[in-house]
Amino acid sequence: ENKFTQSQTDVLIIGAGPSGLMAAYWMARYGVNARIIDNRDTKVFLGHADGLRARTLELFDSMGFQHRVIQEGSISTEANIWVPGPQGNIIRQAQIDIFRVDESPFHNTRLNQGRIERFILDSIREHSDLDVERSVIADSLEYDEELSNDPNSYPITVKVRVLGEDDSNPPCGQEIENGSEAAGNVVNRSNLLPDDWADLAPRKKPQRTQVETIKAKYLIGCDGAHSWTRKQLNIPVEGSNTDHIWGVIDVIPLTDFPDIRRVSVVNNAAGTILVIPRERGLVRFYVPVQTCEAGTTDRFDRSKITRELIRARVQAILAPFIFDFKECSWWTVYQVGQRIAAQSTKDNRVFLAGDAVHTHSPKMGLGMNMSMQDGFNVGWKIALAVAGTLKPEVLETYASERHPLAEMLLDFDRHWSPMFTDRKPGVADTKASEIALIGGRFEDFADGWKVFYPASSLVRKAEDNAEFACARHMIPGERVRPVKLRNQADGGALWTTRVLESDGPFRILVLAGDIRNPMQKQRLETLARILAGQSGSCISPLSRYLEIPGRFKSPVDVLTVHASPWKEVELFDFPEVLRPFDPMKGWAYDKIWCDDACIFDRYCDGRAYEKWGVDRVLGALVVIRPDQYIGWVGELGDVEELTQYLDGILVKKSPTNGVHSVV
Ligand code: FAD
Numbered sequence: 001e002n003k004f005t006q007s008q009t010d011v012l013i014i015g016a017g018p019s020g021l022m023a024a025y026w027m028a029r030y031g032v033n034a035r036i037i038d039n040r041d042t043k044v045f046l047g048h049a050d051g052l053r054a055r056t057l058e059l060f061d062s063m064g065f066q067h068r069v070i071q072e073g074s075i076s077t078e079a080n081i082w083v084p085g086p087q088g089n090i091i092r093q094a095q096i097d098i099f100r101v102d103e104s105p106f107h108n109t110r111l112n113q114g115r116i117e118r119f120i121l122d123s124i125r126e127h128s129d130l131d132v133e134r135s136v137i138a139d140s141l142e143y144d145e146e147l148s149n150d151p152n153s154y155p156i157t158v159k160v161r162v163l164g165e166d167d168s169n170p171p172c173g174q175e176i177e178n179g180s181e182a183a184g185n186v187v188n189r190s191n192l193l194p195d196d197w198a199d200l201a202p203r204k205k206p207q208r209t210q211v212e213t214i215k216a217k218y219l220i221g222c223d224g225a226h227s228w229t230r231k232q233l234n235i236p237v238e239g240s241n242t243d244h245i246w247g248v249i250d251v252i253p254l255t256d257f258p259d260i261r262r263v264s265v266v267n268n269a270a271g272t273i274l275v276i277p278r279e280r281g282l283v284r285f286y287v288p289v290q291t292c293e294a295g296t297t298d299r300f301d302r303s304k305i306t307r308e309l310i311r312a313r314v315q316a317i318l319a320p321f322i323f324d325f326k327e328c329s330w331w332t333v334y335q336v337g338q339r340i341a342a343q344s345t346k347d348n349r350v351f352l353a354g355d356a357v358h359t360h361s362p363k364m365g366l367g368m369n370m371s372m373q374d375g376f377n378v379g380w381k382i383a384l385a386v387a388g389t390l391k392p393e394v395l396e397t398y399a400s401e402r403h404p405l406a407e408m409l410l411d412f413d414r415h416w417s418p419m420f421t422d423r424k425p426g427v428a429d430t431k432a433s434e435i436a437l438i439g440g441r442f443e444d445f446a447d448g449w450k451v452f453y454p455a456s457s458l459v460r461k462a463e464d465n466a467e468f469a470c471a472r473h474m475i476p477g478e479r480v481r482p483v484k485l486r487n488q489a490d491g492g493a494l495w496t497t498r499v500l501e502s503d504g505p506f507r508i509l510v511l512a513g514d515i516r517n518p519m520q521k522q523r524l525e526t527l528a529r530i531l532a533g534q535s536g537s538c539i540s541p542l543s544r545y546l547e548i549p550g551r552f553k554s555p556v557d558v559l560t561v562h563a564s565p566w567k568e569v570e571l572f573d574f575p576e577v578l579r580p581f582d583p584m585k586g587w588a589y590d591k592i593w594c595d596d597a598c599i600f601d602r603y604c605d606g607r608a609y610e611k612w613g614v615d616r617v618l619g620a621l622v623v624i625r626p627d628q629y630i631g632w633v634g635e636l637g638d639v640e641e642l643t644q645y646l647d648g649i650l651v652k653k654s655p656t657n658g659v660h661s662v663v
Pocket of ligand 1: 014015016017018019020037038039040047048049050051113136137138139222223224225227228248332353354355356362363365366367368371
């Protein structure tokens with residue numbers, strides 16, 4: 001007999017792909033009561049998405065595992081364009097740099113989705129007991145609109161089935177161990193790294209399928225392109241399937257093609273392929289295998305497309321170079337769909353993230369990146385709202401910040417995809433310049449240098465979107481441009497992507513300027529008195545807001561970066577509130593940083609203030625949101641304005657202290 005149970009959770013995440021795991025990361029960081037379910041028996045191990053953009057890598061650094069990506073991934077430095085040559089051969093037409101020195105510590109990297117899922121899962125485990133509940137499928141959703149305005153209510157009821165031995169649930173796109181050899185995607189110990197082995201063994205399932213009813217305050221649908229959550233909410237999708245069918249194959253190539261370890265577009269009369277070198281000697285090929293007849297875009301016969309057919313297509317397009325493989329780690333066939341959901345939230349209680357909102361061609365290498373950034377954006381907001389610390393209306397900024405980006409994504413894809421689908425010979429000459437042009441036009445957006453978050457309670461823009469004179473290149477709604485700083489206590493150098501850890505609180509970034517200047521030192525001391533709650537006139541922003549229960553005494557923290565020469569000032573020259581004392585850990589040595597050049601590290605060049613557009617004597621004051629984006633910019637003395645900004649976002653402590661009241 002089926003077993004029925006009922007339970008409650010603050011947050012339910014459906015889907016443990018890249019977007020769901022990013023959202024779960026924040027639940028773990030803030031210690032929120034949350035659950036994450038996935039209908040698959042295991043995580044992804046092979047294949048799927050593989051392209052990581054620099055901004056995503058910056059976020060990984062702030063989460064603490066970017067070093068693992070550096071260790072395992074393969075960096076892409078340039079794109080090569082190959083076109084038909086004069087003697088029926090193919091020749092290299094162009095080498096386009098896809099490497100922007102000075103913009104980020106990290107560069108576009110290839111590493112399969114399964115490893116990224118591993119790293120996020122490990123990080124979640126490091127901070128909480130939250131674990132993905134696998135083989136659990138969401139079956140029905142009821143949403144009570146009447147309860148939507150009460151943040152303490154449970155308007156969401158999801159019935160889930162915990163799949164038992166009696167229920168078959170075929171794995172998606174890969175077979176575990178003795179799976180079908182024909183599929184070619186066999187996962188075993190030999191093609192996995194040891195830290196994935198434990199996940200290989202299918203979990204012990206109950207004998208019979210069980211049913212559970214989960215009541216939740218918030219629901220995040222991270223359930224992929226065919227989003228179940230989206231369908232339950234009747235949220236329409238705009239767009240359609242394109243008529244192009246592609247094969248994708250990850251192999252260890254046996255070839256004399258000279259650019260096999262460089263990203264290449266190879267275009268000849270037989271078609272266009274994309275060559276993408278990967279980790280562990282693998283190379284991915286995107287291969288056009290078929291074009292649907294007009295009017296039949298929703299019907300193509302997948303079974304007709306085999307691994308052998310894809311091999312033959314690559315051979316034809318790379319000829320006269322030879323190409324073959326003995327080892328194929330993963331392959332699949334897909335039809336490109338360009339779709340966007342009309343909304344990404346229902347009443348700011350149910351949210352959609354990742355492929356559930358947008359799908360497009362994988363050849364841009366953006367699917368996983370955008371999905372993770374969606375999950376990252378919505379995750380911290382919901383977690384803080386559930387903790388009672390963030391005003392619930394701030395949740396509106398998920399849609400206002402991320403939905404326009406989904407639209408830009410689709411726009412980019414509409415321009416980018418045709419570059420790889422035009423198979424007519426003779427047009428090859430225009431390809432390199434077109435690819436460079438479109439790549440250049442969308443580069444800021446695609447790599448994540450700019451996110452374009454608009455003005456909102458979380459983003460206080462200057463009038464007419466002008467820059468702030470005190471910090472000209474610190475743009476609210478954008479990321480902090482990464483720089484390397486020296487730690488005042490030990491002199492070591494670290495990128496700001498790591499210093500500004502994604503650990504939960506908002507950060508007041510005190511750009512203290514040059515404290516050898518007596519006037520400046522005085523300004524810093526005035527600020528410090530307010531932050532320490534010693535000024536009498538107003539409550540310090542460090543103790544004004546509700547704590548995050550069990551995690552942080554305050555949702556606002558402080559970090560100082562000064563511009564005096566490192567050797568000319570001491571840690572103890574800085575007011576105590578900027579380097580507080582903990583009876584167990586001593587002084588907070590990680591809170592005072594210096595913008596000074598470092599003889600042993602040429603990236604630490606003492607130009608942080610210059611890159612941020614800040615005066616080296618006068619400094620500035622900046623608020624960094626928990627997701628590392630800039631929220632507010634002002635001068636060192638503007639604490640009142642800063643407090644007004646935070647008052648618009650965070651719940652103040654009430655007179656009786658600790659009572660959750662939305663002020
Ligand atoms: P997904 O990764 O799709 O995760 C959604 C999860 O939700 C899945 O684990 C699913 O099992 C689960 N789920 C769905 N419905 C339910 C339910 N009712 N109950 C419980 N769980 C549910 N991108 C590239 O850039 N390059 C590629 O080559 C590429 N190849 C791909 C191949 C395949 C087979 C797939 C599926 C995707 C591929 N992508 C590729 C896209 C890329 O993987 C996605 O952009 C990215 O994974 C999106 O992340 P997500 O978390 O939003 O969704």
